[in-house]
Amino acid sequence: MLNRDEDILQAAETWQSQGHxxxxxxxxxxWGSAPRPAGSSLVINDDxxxxxxxxxxxxxxxxxxxxxxxxxxxxxxxLEFGVADETAWNVGLSxxxxxxxxxxxxx
Amino acid sequence: MKLETLKQLNAxxxxxxPVIVVTDTANGEQRLVKxxxxxxDPLRAELSKQLRMGKxxxxxxxxxxxxxxxxxxxxxxVIIGAVHISQALAPLARSLDYDVTVxxxxxxxxxxxxxPDVPLVAEWPDVALPPLNVDHYTAFVAVTxxxxxxxxxxxxAFDRDCFYIGALGSRKTHAKRGxxxxxxxxxDSDIARIHAPIGLDIxxxxxxxxxxxxxxxxTAQLRLPPKEKEExx
Numbered sequence: 001m002l003n004r005d006e007d008i009l010q011a012a013e014t015w016q017s018q019g020h021x022x023x024x025x026x027x028x029x030x031w032g033s034a035p036r037p038a039g040s041s042l043v044i045n046d047d048x049x050x051x052x053x054x055x056x057x058x059x060x061x062x063x064x065x066x067x068x069x070x071x072x073x074x075x076x077x078x079l080e081f082g083v084a085d086e087t088a089w090n091v092g093l094s095x096x097x098x099x100x101x102x103x104x105x106x107x
Numbered sequence: 108m109k110l111e112t113l114k115q116l117n118a119x120x121x122x123x124x125p126v127i128v129v130t131d132t133a134n135g136e137q138r139l140v141k142x143x144x145x146x147x148d149p150l151r152a153e154l155s156k157q158l159r160m161g162k163x164x165x166x167x168x169x170x171x172x173x174x175x176x177x178x179x180x181x182x183x184x185v186i187i188g189a190v191h192i193s194q195a196l197a198p199l200a201r202s203l204d205y206d207v208t209v210x211x212x213x214x215x216x217x218x219x220x221x222x223p224d225v226p227l228v229a230e231w232p233d234v235a236l237p238p239l240n241v242d243h244y245t246a247f248v249a250v251t252x253x254x255x256x257x258x259x260x261x262x263x264a265f266d267r268d269c270f271y272i273g274a275l276g277s278r279k280t281h282a283k284r285g286x287x288x289x290x291x292x293x294x295d296s297d298i299a300r301i302h303a304p305i306g307l308d309i310x311x312x313x314x315x316x317x318x319x320x321x322x323x324x325x326t327a328q329l330r331l332p333p334k335e336k337e338e339x340x
Contacts, residue, residue, distance in 0.1 A: 009117055016110055024108055028132060028174040029165060039163030039176050076135040102132050102174065107110045 021046035034097035188251035195318035
């Protein structure tokens with residue numbers, strides 16, 4: 001594994017202590033052949049720097065954008081990504097699964 | 108996630124103690140449950156099941172949808188004896204995501220040529236084992252057939268409460284081992300924890316097949332609930 005969860009969560013703590021706004025995005029549910037299992041996570045800071053993955057690359061861009069909103073609003077959000085619509089090749093999972101991602105602010 | 112929760116989570120993970128974060132995904136409410144506190148928790152049945160499987164997932168409780176995020180330490184496998192079985196066991200265990208270390212003071216056995224890419228410690232158990240931080244999330248296998256090496260290693264495994272302890276040898280060999288370990292101060296309850304003869308009884312013959320039977324037994328010990336575990340043993 002490239003980024004073990006401990007590194008990701010440690011980065012969240014380090015960024016927070018350096019005064020960054022930080023959000024944590026976690027896969028909470030998957031249907032079909034989702035690329036990462038429930039519990040996989042991604043941390044994002046207010047520079048847009050991120051570490052970890054929730055889908056192996058398919059939807060990280062959209063999650064980062066939503067996470068920046070969550071950092072500024074402080075309100076957690078549930079995101080859902082699937083392949084069942086015309087946006088499949090835009091923001092979706094090419095493998096055919098569906099995932100729900102919970103995005104929350106740290107701190 | 109509150110900073111305090113994140114700090115606790117990182118501290119527990121650094122100490123290789125399992126922990127579960129329970130999140131109400133409707134409102135973001137969150138709490139952290141340490142492994143030692145599961146028995147007293149209202150969600151103990153769900154928490155212990157998810158932890159045993161090492162899997163995060165959703166449960167419904169009192170009309171609330173909760174996400175249980177399980178953080179279990181990576182399991183380790185310590186193999187005492189750089190023997191033929193270990194050459195098959197080490198790569199098999201790594202493919203199952205175990206952190207594997209092989210210990211054998213006999214340098215002719217513990218050679219990198221025989222164990223490419225596997226961490227090897229060519230020292231006696233009293234020197235080799237303390238730095239390995241053997242803990243509950245460790246499977247411990249003694250396969251040298253040499254009491255001078257296996258016996259002190261097994262005492263260390265008892266002391267560290269490994270979730271699986273196995274030792275190579277027939278029932279007769281194991282009975283003698285029990286006598287020796289008792290003489291060294293081991294309790295009957297400790298000796299009873301040793302899986303011997305080692306591995307599930309699948310009629311294994313070759314070193315690779317014995318390795319499969321050992322990993323199958325370790326997997327059962329890690330994943331099955333206590334009652335079914337007894338039936339498999």
